[in-house]
Amino acid sequence: MMLYLALFTFLFWFAVWLDAKIGMKKIAKLELVKEDESLYSRGPLLSIIVAAKDEEKHIEASLQSQFQQTYSNIEWIVVNDRSTDRTGTIIDQLAKNEPRMKSIHIKELENGWLGKNHALYKGYLQSKGEYILFTDADILFQKDTVIKAMTYFQNKKLDHLTLAPNLKGSSFWTNAFVSFFLFGFGYFKRPWKSNDPKSKSAIGIGAFNLLSRKAYEGIGTHRNIKMRPDDDLMLGKQIKQAKKRQHMALALEHLQVEWYPNLRSALIGLEKNTFAGLFYSYFMVLFAISGLFLSQLFPFIALFVTTGITQLIFLLSILMLFLAYNVTANKMAKGANIYLTVFPITVLLFIYSIARATILTLHRGGIIWRGTFYSIKQLKK
Numbered sequence: 001m002m003l004y005l006a007l008f009t010f011l012f013w014f015a016v017w018l019d020a021k022i023g024m025k026k027i028a029k030l031e032l033v034k035e036d037e038s039l040y041s042r043g044p045l046l047s048i049i050v051a052a053k054d055e056e057k058h059i060e061a062s063l064q065s066q067f068q069q070t071y072s073n074i075e076w077i078v079v080n081d082r083s084t085d086r087t088g089t090i091i092d093q094l095a096k097n098e099p100r101m102k103s104i105h106i107k108e109l110e111n112g113w114l115g116k117n118h119a120l121y122k123g124y125l126q127s128k129g130e131y132i133l134f135t136d137a138d139i140l141f142q143k144d145t146v147i148k149a150m151t152y153f154q155n156k157k158l159d160h161l162t163l164a165p166n167l168k169g170s171s172f173w174t175n176a177f178v179s180f181f182l183f184g185f186g187y188f189k190r191p192w193k194s195n196d197p198k199s200k201s202a203i204g205i206g207a208f209n210l211l212s213r214k215a216y217e218g219i220g221t222h223r224n225i226k227m228r229p230d231d232d233l234m235l236g237k238q239i240k241q242a243k244k245r246q247h248m249a250l251a252l253e254h255l256q257v258e259w260y261p262n263l264r265s266a267l268i269g270l271e272k273n274t275f276a277g278l279f280y281s282y283f284m285v286l287f288a289i290s291g292l293f294l295s296q297l298f299p300f301i302a303l304f305v306t307t308g309i310t311q312l313i314f315l316l317s318i319l320m321l322f323l324a325y326n327v328t329a330n331k332m333a334k335g336a337n338i339y340l341t342v343f344p345i346t347v348l349l350f351i352y353s354i355a356r357a358t359i360l361t362l363h364r365g366g367i368i369w370r371g372t373f374y375s376i377k378q379l380k381k
Helices: 004-026 038-042 059-067 087-097 116-126 145-155 172-189 193-197 213-218 221-223 232-240 265-267 281-307 308-332 336-364 376-380
Strands: 048-052 074-081 100-106 131-137 160-164 166-168 209-214 246-250 253-260 365-369 370-377
Touching: 004 172, 004 193, 004 281, 004 308, 038 145, 048 116, 059 074, 059 087, 074 116, 074 232, 087 100, 087 131, 100 116, 116 221, 116 232, 131 145, 131 172, 145 160, 160 232, 166 172, 172 193, 172 308, 172 336, 193 246, 209 213, 209 232, 209 376, 213 308, 221 232, 232 246, 265 336, 281 308, 281 336, 308 336, 336 365, 365 376, 370 376
Parallel strands: 048 074, 048 131, 074 100, 160 246, 166 253
Antiparallel strands: 131 209, 160 209, 365 370
């Protein structure tokens, strides 16, 4: 029985590695895009919409990096979503010196909405651009990010382009956790399939979701996903379901974000969308935890409890797992391979994060996101 499990594990990771090795080559890198110089003077109006809640530490640096874009035909709609810190004051000060920027202050959340989704929708209502870019309040842009993205968007005749940023943490364990998350994202979501119009696979990343206004309105705007904690991913899914053209590209040299400042913050942050990502299904939670244990943790345990050919096959399974990690996480995060040294521990941490988020959601009867409680009944509805 153990031999069959070893063989299955090896074949599974071999298939994952081969699929990812071929697939990741299909994902473009933004730094390799040669910008269309005609867009400097004749580029269509782009509305950049930023939702911010208690972002006083990051929002000024983020917006200043956006104001320096070489693509000039931009308007900014920055939405202060019920912040209790200095976010609103910072936004208003920046708006005084940047005539292309408009600030909106939300005092109360409308019923039936999650805060961020509501803020982005309110920003859209005030926008005028032919194209819309939804981004977060803590993203740092290189000055040619937008011109390259718009060039790629128009060259590929897209309806939606999402960019993967360089995620970084301030500690070894945070970065190890982030790298493991990207590994799972790579082999489970298979992001390269989102570039295939024949595939139902879809992707959306909150750091950079660029859409044509026509496509965004065609999918019903954020009103169709107003209670989804994973709004960025669902935005991409709506695009694909509407049979519109979508691409994902890597922008590790052009977008940077501190995903979470420490491991504790990462675990808290995942509370809001882990259960949602598993479709609010207890079966999917058990399936995810069991799958992680059997495919990514047990091979290491098996090295100490098996012998002979079975032990050798489990060792080869770990090698294939590491190769799969190398072509996914290491392509989406700089220097991710160093965290293979603690891979079994990060597996345990991720299993813990899933269990923790699910138990807390059930105990509370919902999630707490940015200081607001949303019941499970509301979320499912």
